[in-house]
Amino acid sequence: MNASIELRPATQDDWPAIASLLEQNKLPLDGAREHLSGYLLASRNGEVAGCAGFELYADKALLRSVAVAPGLQGQGIGHAMVTDLLQDARRRKIATVFLLTVDAPEYFARFGFALQCIDQAPLAMKASAEFQGACPTSAVCMLLTL
Secondary structure, eight states: OOTTEEEEEOOGGGHHHHHHHHHHTTOOOTTTGGGGGGEEEEEETTEEEEEEEEEEETTEEEEEEEEEOGGGTTSSHHHHHHHHHHHHHHHTTOOEEEEEESSOHHHHHTTTOEEOOGGGSOHHHHTSTIIIIISOTTOEEEEEEO
16 A cells, blocks of 8 residues: 555545545445445545445444545555554454445455355445445345354
8 A cells, every 4th residue: 555645534624525425436335424434544644545435233343434545545545544444343352344346346245255144244334325325236245153
């Protein structure tokens, strides 16, 4: 990863930049703002270069909104954010991490995520915006046991 990239927790002030980044990457905004406390930002020279977030459900988490600015993709920014979030999940004693993805199952498989029946997600997580329509029905569910 480029040494000029810094990772930091997101704040409410970061929402406009995060929303723009999600829109650029064609990712849903529904439910994201409500979970900003679980978001991590990658920044370069004060500009948002990427974001990734967690929604927490007891000892389970939903990884969502992994997005990198289009001109910065392929530089390890997404990998750094996901790695950092997974380390944080381990520190928090999160047992399992779920995600929904349309076009990146191979990417997430590199972190150990495996395809999972969507029915295995906890009921509270199924009530989230991600599961209730923010992600298209073509999305696959993946799971990582920590």
